[in-house]
Amino acid sequence: MLAPDTLIHNRYRIVRLMGEGGMGTVYEAIDERLGYSVALKQTLVGGPAPMEHTFEREAQQLARLRHPALPVVSDFFTDEAGQFLVTSFVPGDDLAKQLAVRGKAFFLEQMLRWADELLDVLEYLHSRQTPVLHRDIKPQNLKVGKRGELILLDLGLVKDSPLPTSHARGVSSGFGYTPLEQIQGEGTDPRSDLYALAATLYHLATNHPPADALRRASYLARRQPDPLRPPREINPLLPFTFANLLIAALSLDPAGRPSSAQAMRFAMYEERTGKAKALPILQPAVERTMPIVEKAAAKPKRQSQLITALPEPTQPLPHVATRSKNKPIWYLWMAGATLAIILFGGGAWWLAA
Known part of the structure; x- marks a missing residue:
């Protein structure tokens, strides 16, 4: 551990310890x-x-990331004190500390907005040409920015790293949020981040951390009930759809979780708005630099609602007579006849007189 006021790399002076993790x-x-x-x-x-070269390559890849929910990597170096990564500093307490001070779960609408922002940044990371996995999502790694946006801290290693998963955050301080495959060093994929995200949302929504994956696996191996309590059992105010989505993403088997951050985000959107969201065509990850929070894709029309163009008629359409907006012509004939009778009668009377 580095003491305060220590000068690193002849440039960075230590102020205080902020946190410790598996990496x-x-x-x-x-x-x-x-x-x-x-x-x-x-x-x-x-x-x-080789590990030093891996660190350098991964630091360069992380430095290329640009997303509002990610701190910017500005420097990296290796010296006698170890390997260092320099990122932008986000002030304030993390969500774990805020939850402890608050003493109760966060509001549902606030959590759904945060979930949308987190799933947006995971979609950005996972869809890059070289996918990036975080591997340590937990309340301690989340902070709220000055404008209320959520910031995801402590980004992990890239997916193509040759380092064994057991060394890349196999067991971290966020043990209760870590999926079983990561703890056992069996390899991780984007669905591993979805497990950690669901565990984090579970904690924020209930003010109770979920049962960790190893404990759950040991219970199930002994044919005992899963110790993971349903979220609505702790917080009855949670909607059924939201609670069921958390349980699905907390599946010990990755195959039982949502297939991607995008799929989970659509399900969250339906819960938040009550509307189905159409699957958009993903833009290249390098072009997606802003989160899509409120703007939703158009709702797709059902097949029965689709309207096709009518073919051109082969024969002219029959003429349909329409009533003229002008007065009918017989009014003119009647007026003329009346005038003629008056003139004729008046002339006869004059001759007789």
Whole structure:
């Protein structure tokens, strides 16, 4: 652990310890060259040259990421104290501390908005040419920005890393949010992040952390009931659809979870708005730099609602007589006849007189 006021890389002065995880330790530091606060992450993976090259390659890939929910990676280096990653500093308490102070679950609408923002950034990370997995989503790694947006901290290793999964956050301080396949070192994929996200939302929605995956697996192996309590049993105000989606994403078997962040986001959207959301055509990840929170794709029409173009008629349509808006012509004939009778009668009377 680095003591406060320690100068690293002749540039970054340690202010305080911010947190510890399965992959390293995070400090608040001052960039003395530019004069502002940064988050300095000291990784625990070190040793052979291949691992150093892996760290350098992954740091460069993380530095290319641009999303409102992600801190910007500004620097990385290796020195005698270890390997370091420098990112933008996000002030304030994380959601774990906020929940502890609050003492009760967050409001549903607020959580659904946060869930949408998190699923948007996971969709961005997972759909990149080289997919990026976070592998450590938990309330301690979430903060709220100045404008109310959610920030996902402590980004993990990229998916193509040759490092064994057991070394890449196999067991972290967020053990209760970690899926079984990651704990056992069996390999991770995007659905592993969905498990951690669901475990985080479960905690925020009930003010109770979910039963960890190892405990659940041991109960099921002994043919005992799953110790994971249904969310509505703790918070009856949660909608059925939302609670069932959390349970599905918390499946110990990855095949039982939503297939992707996009699919889970659509289900969340339906719960939030009561409307079905059409699957959009995904844009290249490099072009998607802003989260889509309120704007939804148009609702698809059912087959019965689709209207096809009518063919051109082969014969002219019959003429349909319509009533003229002008007065009928017989009114003119009647007026003329009346005038003639008057004139004729008046002339006869004049002659007789």
